[in-house]
Amino acid sequence: MKAVRTLRSSLICTLLCGLPLSGNAAEFVLQLPLGAKATYSQVETTLPALVPTGPFKDGKIPKVEAPKNIQRTVWVMGGESTVSQVQAGILGQLETAGYEPLLFCVAKECGGFDFRFGIDVVDEPMMRVNLRNYRFISAKQTVSENPAYVTFLLSRSPVAVYVQMTEYSPGARSIEGGEPALKPPETLVEPAEVAGQIGPVSLVLEGLEFETGSAELGNDPTGSLSKLADLLKQDPDVKVLLVGHSDMSGSVEANIAISTKRADSVRRALIRDHGIDAGRLSAHGVGFLSPRADNATEAGRQKNRRVEAVFSR
Incomplete structure (x- = not known):
């Protein structure tokens, strides 16, 4: 198996709606299966504007500089959803939206533990990463002179699929000051x-x-x-x-x-x-x-x- 996989134009969106996405990454609207629940949404002001372009190798992850307007969102999906199905839907939407692949890797191919802790991940319990069953996608917009970037981290816990999307937009965000659009869950819930x-x-x-x-x-x-x-x-x-x-x-x-x-x-x-x-x-x-x-x-x-x-x- 190759260390890095490429996106294939023949991928069909099996779970997610194949609605066209806007060329402006700030308007990127990901279509997810019914029942997907957002656990985190935040304009990030302290994350580095660097997007992984290759797996962990020789002690580092190769990265490319991206726009500094960054937003992360995490969803959780229970039921019968699988990482492969959700991944297929995301890849189909990226292709429809005019994004080219930079990296698509699976767990060990990415670099396993070293890759997972070499990228920025939302804390538990909002985001969960299984070292044996996670996938990473990064892509670059091709329909703009000032391109946006987007990354996805997908993983399966014993009972659910988690998806973290990080958007790097050249335009200003609608949420100011890094305030959360969604309140993260408390340590104990009512x-x-x-x-x-x-x-x-x-x-x-x-x-x-x-x-x-x-x-x-x-x-x-x-x-x-x-x-x-x-x-x-x-x-x-x-x-x-x-x-x-x-x-x-x-x-x-x-x-x-x-x-x-x-x-x-x-x-x-x-x-x-x-x-x-x-x-x-x-x-x-x-x-x-x-x-x-x-x-x-x-x-x-x-x-x-x-x-x-x-x-x-």
């Missing part, structure tokens, strides 16, 4: 917010303590389990998938096993200590495949050893 969502709503149970290689649930200084239990007691129709994550110490198999045990230890604590019905809780582990911090430091490894709650009905 039951009413969970109830009306289309697709999954997730949160990280911050503060739970796990030692490297251990599934034993330690301290809970922030009371995350109590807060989660209160949410579940207030809305008896909500169910929770507990997803365990690990740092990168050890093999993939060992880390998936330990992260599953960590999620299950949280499940058992919710049943034993908080009276939550077992039928409303399930546990799953993904090991180190979805890191949220650099594993080179102890602080980063501690952040990656975590359990996340994903709500559903």
